Amino acid sequence: MNEFIEQKVQLQWHEPKANYDVVIVGGGGHGLATAYFLATRHGITNVAVLERKYIGGGNSGRNTTVIRANYGIPEAVRFYQRSVELYQTLEAETERWIMHKQKGLLWLAHNEAGIRAERARAEVNTAFGAKTEYVGPKEIQEIAPQIDMMGGGVWPVLGGSYHPEGATARHDRVNWALAEGAMRRGVHIHQRTTVIGLRKEGDRVVGVMTDKGPIGAGVVLSAVGGHVTNLANMAGVRLPIRTHPLQAFVTNHYARQFDPIVASMGLLFYASQTARGEMLIGAEIDRQPSYSYRSGHHFLQSCAFRAMTLLPFLRNLRILRQWTGVCDMSPDYSPIMGQTGVDGFYITTGWGTWGFKAIPAGGEQMAQLIATGETPALIAPFGLDRFARDRTLADRGSAGTH
Amino acid sequence: MNINIPCPHCGPRPIQEFMYGEIPSVPDEITDPDARDLDRAFMRTNPEGVQLEAWFHTYGCRRWVRIHRDTRTDEIVERG
Ligand SMILES: Cc1cc2nc3c(=O)[nH]c(=O)nc-3n(C[C@H](O)[C@H](O)[C@H](O)COP(=O)(O)OP(=O)(O)OC[C@H]3O[C@@H](n4cnc5c(N)ncnc54)[C@H](O)[C@@H]3O)c2cc1C
Ligand SMILES: [Zn+2]
Numbered sequence: 001m002n003e004f005i006e007q008k009v010q011l012q013w014h015e016p017k018a019n020y021d022v023v024i025v026g027g028g029g030h031g032l033a034t035a036y037f038l039a040t041r042h043g044i045t046n047v048a049v050l051e052r053k054y055i056g057g058g059n060s061g062r063n064t065t066v067i068r069a070n071y072g073i074p075e076a077v078r079f080y081q082r083s084v085e086l087y088q089t090l091e092a093e094t095e096r097w098i099m100h101k102q103k104g105l106l107w108l109a110h111n112e113a114g115i116r117a118e119r120a121r122a123e124v125n126t127a128f129g130a131k132t133e134y135v136g137p138k139e140i141q142e143i144a145p146q147i148d149m150m151g152g153g154v155w156p157v158l159g160g161s162y163h164p165e166g167a168t169a170r171h172d173r174v175n176w177a178l179a180e181g182a183m184r185r186g187v188h189i190h191q192r193t194t195v196i197g198l199r200k201e202g203d204r205v206v207g208v209m210t211d212k213g214p215i216g217a218g219v220v221l222s223a224v225g226g227h228v229t230n231l232a233n234m235a236g237v238r239l240p241i242r243t244h245p246l247q248a249f250v251t252n253h254y255a256r257q258f259d260p261i262v263a264s265m266g267l268l269f270y271a272s273q274t275a276r277g278e279m280l281i282g283a284e285i286d287r288q289p290s291y292s293y294r295s296g297h298h299f300l301q302s303c304a305f306r307a308m309t310l311l312p313f314l315r316n317l318r319i320l321r322q323w324t325g326v327c328d329m330s331p332d333y334s335p336i337m338g339q340t341g342v343d344g345f346y347i348t349t350g351w352g353t354w355g356f357k358a359i360p361a362g363g364e365q366m367a368q369l370i371a372t373g374e375t376p377a378l379i380a381p382f383g384l385d386r387f388a389r390d391r392t393l394a395d396r397g398s399a400g401t402h
Numbered sequence: 403m404n405i406n407i408p409c410p411h412c413g414p415r416p417i418q419e420f421m422y423g424e425i426p427s428v429p430d431e432i433t434d435p436d437a438r439d440l441d442r443a444f445m446r447t448n449p450e451g452v453q454l455e456a457w458f459h460t461y462g463c464r465r466w467v468r469i470h471r472d473t474r475t476d477e478i479v480e481r482g
Contacts, residue, residue, distance in 0.1 A: 227450070229446070229447075229448040229449075229450070230450060238429070238441060238445040239445065239446065239448070240444040240445050240446060241446060241448055242424075242446045242448050243448055243450075243473070287417065287418075287420075287421075287422050288405060288417060288422060288471070288473075288476065289422070289448065289453075289455075289473060290473045290476055291450050291473050291474050292473070292474060292475055292476045294476070296404045297404060298404055298416070298418060331444055387440065387443075387444045388440055
């Protein structure tokens with residue numbers, strides 16, 4: 001990791017200034033991408049990103065890196081498709097190898113309800129600009145011959161949807177490429193700087209208080225992942241967010257090649273192979289709301305058991321590592337982006353277990369909002385006001401795990 | 403984390419036997435009835451610290467259990 005930073009990525013550190021036009025709280029993918037797009041698309045470079053630990057130390061460096069647009073509602077399909085496309089060109093744009101790899105994603109169905117869900121997904125995706133098709137058992141076998149089509153006799157694979165643009169990228173490199181691109185254009189990033197308060201003048205947010213002193217800001221963007229409730233409270237904003245841990249694990253090297261990303265609706269797990277050949281596996285959130293990063297044996301046992309049901313070759317592998325991130329879960333499983341009702345205070349949250357894929361489009365759209373003061377059409381449905389307007393965007397079946 | 407919930411009827415049991423139940427707490431500052439309804443339906447206090455919460459013992463006595471838990475450590479504590 002350090003090797004990459006020191007030899008390739010050029011990060012230049014600065015002393016904090018007293019004031020910035022834009023202060024972004026949180027050096028995860030969404031904060032860094034917003035800074036990157038402010039600098040590259042709008043020429044706004046008097047920007048600081050404040051990160052309490054190190055950049056990418058939150059969920060943006062802990063995720064399983066699935067990139068896809070096969071969501072279940074039009075608003076989401078359009079938004080995530082934009083992000084899938086931005087990822088496809090991010091390497092050329094930043095001139096950094098983020099290890100982006102198109103793998104194709106199979107979402108498997110084990111019963112009638114599942115088949116209906118995957119058929120509907122393919123229809124909605126096609127109608128709103130993402131490429132997804134319904135596939136039967138024969139095609140599934142061709143795409144991923146390692147799948148036990150009998151599902152251990154209990155979870156037979158009856159069909160599924162195939163999303164050829166499904167991809168992965170190396171998470172750290174995405175964070176670093178965006179940070180470098182922003183810094184090269186004059187953006188400041190301050191690590192080990194925790195925001196402990198917001199400064200207000202009347203009803204307007206005009207800066208932040210950090211553990212190293214105050215910093216003035218034209219506008220403040222909250223991009224703090226699972227820790228968002230605390231920061232929003234400082235602005236007097238109530239959020240529909242609950243913080244839940246999400247775990248994942250990786251096995252040792254699997255000697256054969258495993259091409260696609262495979263997900264199961266019924267068994268609630270997903271798997272892909274890393275560039276090092278390890279099998280990377282994730283599942284659903286822990287049931288208790290929590291800020292604890294501790295991993296548990298129950299998750300390993302339950303998730304590994306479910307994964308082996310469909311991928312019996314996993315039996316011969318060993319688990320190398322397990323880890324946890326804490327996720328900002330929204331009640332409708334859709335993100336919350338935009339204005340907050342408090343002047344000078346913007347928010348990007350509700351990224352839950354699904355926000356890595358959204359980093360480029362989320363950053364692009366939030367940058368446009370901050371630069372122009374107008375909410376772009378692509379993210380207008382995702383505003384915090386949707387709960388009061390009774391316009392929630394329920395999409396649990398698409399966002400639930402990855 | 404492996405968490406055991408102390409059920410007064412069944413003793414300490416793994417959290418996987420229970421279903422989480424949010425106890426809504428609408429701040430007193432919110433006075434408008436519609437705003438209170440909205441807050442009760444969607445908004446979450448989500449504290450980083452001790453909270454009172456309810457768990458339904460689905461795979462046990464099928465009764466509600468109330469506990470105080472520290473969300474920073476997942477430790478169950480005596481009171482808030
Ligand atoms: C195990 C796991 C697997 C996942 N798999 C996928 C996947 O396959 N595909 C996908 O699309 N998504 C996935 N996700 C979700 C994805 O990782 C997140 O949604 C995304 O990284 C969120 O980015 P972010 O920038 O909003 O938050 P983060 O990356 O968490 O960044 C927030 C940053 O804010 C900092 N911070 C917090 N409070 C303060 C403060 N007061 N002052 C200063 N800094 C502060 C934190 O230190 C942190 O670095 C997964 C998540 C986990 C945990
Ligand atoms: Zn009980």
